Amino acid sequence: MPLSHRPTYSLPALKTYLSHISLPAPQTHTLLHHISKNSTARKEWATSSSALETLQVLQKYQQAKIPFSNLYLHYSWHHAGTLDPRGLWEYLVGSRGITSPGGSERAGSRGILSDEDEDESSSVAASSCSGIRSGIGKDEERNERVCKWNGRPPSGGRGGTCTLNNTFFGTVMRSFGMDVVSTGARVALAVQGGPKGRFFGWNHLINLVRFGRRMFLVDVGFGGTGPTTPIELIDGNEVPWGVTKDRTRLVYSAIPEFTSPSSKCWILQHRSEGNTDWDDMYCFTDTEFLLQDIAVMTFKTTGDVRGSFFNHVLFCGRNLLVEGEVVGRLDLMGGRLKRRLGGVETVVEVVESEVERWEVLEREFGIVLGDQERSGITGLVTKLRGKPKKE
Numbered sequence: 001m002p003l004s005h006r007p008t009y010s011l012p013a014l015k016t017y018l019s020h021i022s023l024p025a026p027q028t029h030t031l032l033h034h035i036s037k038n039s040t041a042r043k044e045w046a047t048s049s050s051a052l053e054t055l056q057v058l059q060k061y062q063q064a065k066i067p068f069s070n071l072y073l074h075y076s077w078h079h080a081g082t083l084d085p086r087g088l089w090e091y092l093v094g095s096r097g098i099t100s101p102g103g104s105e106r107a108g109s110r111g112i113l114s115d116e117d118e119d120e121s122s123s124v125a126a127s128s129c130s131g132i133r134s135g136i137g138k139d140e141e142r143n144e145r146v147c148k149w150n151g152r153p154p155s156g157g158r159g160g161t162c163t164l165n166n167t168f169f170g171t172v173m174r175s176f177g178m179d180v181v182s183t184g185a186r187v188a189l190a191v192q193g194g195p196k197g198r199f200f201g202w203n204h205l206i207n208l209v210r211f212g213r214r215m216f217l218v219d220v221g222f223g224g225t226g227p228t229t230p231i232e233l234i235d236g237n238e239v240p241w242g243v244t245k246d247r248t249r250l251v252y253s254a255i256p257e258f259t260s261p262s263s264k265c266w267i268l269q270h271r272s273e274g275n276t277d278w279d280d281m282y283c284f285t286d287t288e289f290l291l292q293d294i295a296v297m298t299f300k301t302t303g304d305v306r307g308s309f310f311n312h313v314l315f316c317g318r319n320l321l322v323e324g325e326v327v328g329r330l331d332l333m334g335g336r337l338k339r340r341l342g343g344v345e346t347v348v349e350v351v352e353s354e355v356e357r358w359e360v361l362e363r364e365f366g367i368v369l370g371d372q373e374r375s376g377i378t379g380l381v382t383k384l385r386g387k388p389k390k391e
Helices: 011-020 025-035 039-046 050-065 085-092 164-175 291-303 352-367 371-375
Strands: 178-189 199-211 216-218 237-240 247-253 264-271 279-284 315-322 326-331 337-341 344-350
Touching: 011 025, 011 164, 025 039, 025 050, 039 050, 050 164, 050 199, 050 216, 050 326, 085 164, 085 247, 164 178, 164 199, 164 291, 178 291, 199 279, 199 291, 315 352, 326 352
Parallel strands: none
Antiparallel strands: 178 199, 178 279, 199 216, 237 247, 247 264, 264 279, 315 326, 326 337, 337 344
């Protein structure tokens, strides 16, 4: 294999993924029809307007099902993610792999990549009712509400931060023949409440996808006000955020921190309903990032125990779809669940115990945490230490 080779997923793995995100039948049929063609025909279609239209729908359903989340840093035995495409499929779609010791060495990992056999389901051993294994205190071991969880296998898929979600989605797009380049971005300090006009170092991963002579930003790993559709790299290109009155745009300009007058980059900006000012989200160039570049970026954003907020706040958020259109967001931050619809943010629920948060993850995100995951949060600052409210 040439050094430029990037792995792709097998047909069975792609079918399972499309079913997992509930992609509508027309787009599923289109993707599976064209992937069955020879390489030349597949790549020819992958640069067409039909492929772009299909990608627009695919991105919506990806972001509605696979959340922007750092659960793997808190609800895990290892507190680390993976950039291995096989491991990403296992975790995000198959609810296994890095959810428990053994990772991709387990038998269920076969058949995920295109040169492997068809995927086999994995088995998870049940455990007895134990508060220690579930990450709760001994005084709650006999709580019937908690005991219902013990022995339940992980299911429902998972979510990841930018490097996980965009590495995975980049592999999906390549599997369908699309021309994908991964690159880094600098998130604006203002996104985290810092001063405007300043940016972090490389701390975000995005994908650039080429359709003929046109290049598009595709990002399924930013959360919040991140893109909901591919955005063409045109200076001043403005698109709606879903079907809301929020707007997103790209500008090609210098940022205040550049010293050279000739230095420019793409800046993603967002404007909320009712506001006149545009807020910087992140900036980027078209310089391709290698896997080792992404690994360094991942180490900083997730491995920096003191400096990265990823390690101090548990979050999980997804876009909300109504009749196939993005209408808002649902975000769990710590123990606070918020919904944003029509420009109005509402606190849906506040939980103070672990078992309540497990229930929220299952009810609102379809995520069922396994024993290994639930016990992984023991001793971390993100663990909820309150007692569950009476049902």
